[in-house]
Amino acid sequence: MKLNRYFKYSEFEKGLDQILNRSKNHSWQKSVIGKSVLGKSIYGLKFGSGNNHVLIWSQMHGNESTSTRALIRLLDSDFFHQFEQNLELYIIPVLNPDGCDFWTRNNANNVDLNRDAIDLSQPESKILRTAIDDFQPDFCLNLHDQRTIYGNDSGTLPAQFSFLAPAGDAEKTISGARLKAMSLINSIAGAINLESAYVGRYGDDFNINCIGDYCMSRGIPIVLFEGGHAGQDYDREEAAQLYENALKIALTKLSNDLKLQSRDEIVDGYNEIPSIAQTYTDILLKQVSDARGSRQDLAIMYREVIDGDRLWFIPVITDIDQEQIKNAHRVLDAAHLSFEELDLLIEECGVVQSTSFSIRSFYK
The missing domain is CATH 3.40.630.10 (Zn peptidases)
Known part of the structure; x- marks a missing residue:
């Protein structure tokens, strides 16, 4: 089974x-x-x-x-x-x-x-x-x-x-x-x-x-x-x-x-046996440009939500330029994109979506 x-x-x-x-x-x-x-x-x-x-x-x-x-x-x-x-x-x-x-x-x-x-x-x-x-x-x-x-x-x-x-x-x-x-x-x-x-x-x-x-x-x-x-x-x-x-x-x-x-x-x-540390996030989007031209690293975690019989994973921005976060299960680089070229859609609650970076909600 x-x-x-x-x-x-x-x-x-x-x-x-x-x-x-x-x-x-x-x-x-x-x-x-x-x-x-x-x-x-x-x-x-x-x-x-x-x-x-x-x-x-x-x-x-x-x-x-x-x-x-x-x-x-x-x-x-x-x-x-x-x-x-x-x-x-x-x-x-x-x-x-x-x-x-x-x-x-x-x-x-x-x-x-x-x-x-x-x-x-x-x-x-x-x-x-x-x-x-x-x-x-x-x-x-x-x-x-x-x-x-x-x-x-x-x-x-x-x-x-x-x-x-x-x-x-x-x-x-x-x-x-x-x-x-x-x-x-x-x-x-x-x-x-x-x-x-x-x-x-x-x-x-x-x-x-x-x-x-x-x-x-x-x-x-x-x-x-x-x-x-x-x-x-x-x-x-x-x-x-x-x-x-x-x-x-x-x-x-x-x-x-x-x-x-x-x-x-x-x-x-x-x-x-090496100790564990909170050094990871789900997605690390590096060198994201803001409207002023400065660049920051965005840490994104999946929020787990049940809808019916499905477990949804919702990407949410949790940290900006957090020194403790050193890596991610998926690392993306936005250094080549200007602010105008970014297609990040960020809601007030921090939920983020991006077609070009394939950042989206999914279910398992």
Whole structure:
């Protein structure tokens, strides 16, 4: 089964049922583990009988669907069955179904579920906490997408995948649980091959309200996955394939018991993964002339808008001559054009269109 980057939650539910009803998937146990703010069923899938318990959840941010698509593809294969004796898996494929439908980061109460680990103000947050308390995972995989703004510090490469072994305290202690998370990340990062992008490392500032930091504070190893962007992959097809590969590597390692190197080797390997920085934009239109003849660089980002069943990408000017922005997924040069020759149509809200530069809205 294949899901587009934007899909209705009902489409996901229908596809999941079709997959689990096939004979090769009868060993999965599906249950309703709670309801969203708007009353949608949230599902838990359990599989396997191994002693190593792995809890995976996806799309706690509703507009981050790449990991859900990767999970669906893996569920629609026989990949998981090799782990039946070694792992017990508990998967929550969509934690935020209301956000999934609305294409919003937050839930229907406009709360970021990844900032609600302690307050537990939302039903979806309580569902996840119950899963953690009842399942008692030996390892957690927290699956996300990241925006198109991330690249390396120099802006020479975009970050197409990023990872984080969260801190469990303000001192950022390298605990045993955190070492395990770092070791798994090192294994994944070392096995992913990217041609025109890189694997990055998220910052580890501590926030106990983030679910990763909360889990690590309890001594539960957890890895944050962040599927990223490179080039014109706005349907995130390349990213979904990378996600599949990353999950395969992670679960294979966990099923064989994660073999730890020395503490220094693990930490050094983890720190060698380059950090991410907000050095990218979607389109960088360079040396644009204004009416006075001076030239400026325009940073353009796509605003994601749902219209019916389609996800539209609307180009909007977000910055002018911003030093932090060093590169873009598409770089255009207007130095050869005078102000009178430009065909930029810029609305008051910042939406921009150009026929000559092929800057326009599109949908996926």
